[in-house]
Amino acid sequence: MAGIVRRAVLGHMRAPVVQKSLSLHGSKKLLHNPIFFRSMSSHGDDHLTKQEVIDRVLSVIKDFPKVDPSKVTADVHFQKDLGLDSLDNVELVMALEEEFKLEIPDLEADKIDSCKVAIEYIYNHPMAG
Amino acid sequence: MSATYLARKAALKQRVRLLYRRSLKDTLNWAVHRHLFYGDADDLRNKFEANKHVEDLETIDRMIAVGEATYNKWRHPDPYIVPWAPGGTKFCRNPVPPAGIEIVYDYGREDND
Numbered sequence: 001m002a003g004i005v006r007r008a009v010l011g012h013m014r015a016p017v018v019q020k021s022l023s024l025h026g027s028k029k030l031l032h033n034p035i036f037f038r039s040m041s042s043h044g045d046d047h048l049t050k051q052e053v054i055d056r057v058l059s060v061i062k063d064f065p066k067v068d069p070s071k072v073t074a075d076v077h078f079q080k081d082l083g084l085d086s087l088d089n090v091e092l093v094m095a096l097e098e099e100f101k102l103e104i105p106d107l108e109a110d111k112i113d114s115c116k117v118a119i120e121y122i123y124n125h126p127m128a129g
Numbered sequence: 130m131s132a133t134y135l136a137r138k139a140a141l142k143q144r145v146r147l148l149y150r151r152s153l154k155d156t157l158n159w160a161v162h163r164h165l166f167y168g169d170a171d172d173l174r175n176k177f178e179a180n181k182h183v184e185d186l187e188t189i190d191r192m193i194a195v196g197e198a199t200y201n202k203w204r205h206p207d208p209y210i211v212p213w214a215p216g217g218t219k220f221c222r223n224p225v226p227p228a229g230i231e232i233v234y235d236y237g238r239e240d241n242d
Contacts, residue, residue, distance in 0.1 A: 007239065041223065086142065087177060090150045103214035106147050127213050 053123045057115065060099045064092055077114040089113055096122070101129035137186055144193050149177060151200060158205035 054074055062069040067082055078084045078092060093109045096102075100122055104112070112118050122128050156173055160166040183189055212219035 007237065086146055087149050087174065090146055090153065094150065094153060101211055103211040103217075106150060109150065110143060110146055127211075 047126075048123065048128055050119075050123055053119055053128070056099060057096065057119050057122065060095050061092065061115065064088075064095065073115070074119070075114070075116045079113060093118075100125075102127065134186075141186065141189050141193065144197075145177070148193060148196050148200060149173075152196075152203075155200065155203060155205055155208070158208045159203075 058072055058074065061067055061072050061076075061082075066084060066088055071082060076082055078089050079086065084092070089112075090109075093104065093112050096112075096118055097104055097109075102122070102125060104121075108121070112121060152173060153170060156169045157166055160169045180192055183192070208216075210217040214220060
């Protein structure tokens with residue numbers, strides 16, 4: 001008796017599956033299947049636009065104390081154009097890591113030695129904050 | 130300037146850069162507050178700058194080995210690692226569920242419904 005009532009009640013109270021229609025305009029993180037769409041997760045949040053990355057990288061380089069801000073453009077080479085030392089290069093890469101909350105492996109960080117390389121690396125990094 | 134000499138010198142330069150990078154990060158781990166960190170970072174930089182003009186490769190090699198030993202001695206037991214990186218707190222926390230696994234919405238439905 002109780003089982004029949006339970007079944008009838010539950011049959012009326014079934015929660016509907018919401019079929020969201022997701023349009024993929026530029027947002028790479030949403031999958032087609034709505035079951036995998038976790039709306040309140042901040043995992044892999046926003047991907048930066050290229051212009052934002054360029055602006056932030058240039059502002060970090062301009063704020064570096066050993067750099068002359070008027071010489072900084074988007075394709076300077078740190079050691080050749082800005083006259084920095086290799087250790088200054090290391091410090092600059094660390095400053096960029098802190099700005100974008102990245103963790104760059106040591107050997108990759110060694111290869112970043114111009115503005116263009118830095119912008120490319122950060123733009124293509126999936127977790128760039 | 131033979132090729133082996135240049136190759137050895139380039140390798141030593143890379144070791145110096147990696148040592149500087151790791152010791153700078155370690156300095157930041159130990160001196161969490163920025164005003165303390167800037168002082169310590171300047172001291173570290175001066176230590177590197179003092180030996181900048183050494184020419185002999187053997188001496189450089191020995192100095193780098195001493196530097197790496199000092200770095201290993203002073204490594205922080207609980208370094209700050211960015212959360213999503215290996216060793217961080219968020220690493221592997223919420224992995225993407227494997228494909229094909231889904232929730233079946235049939236709560237309360239019996240087999241002969």
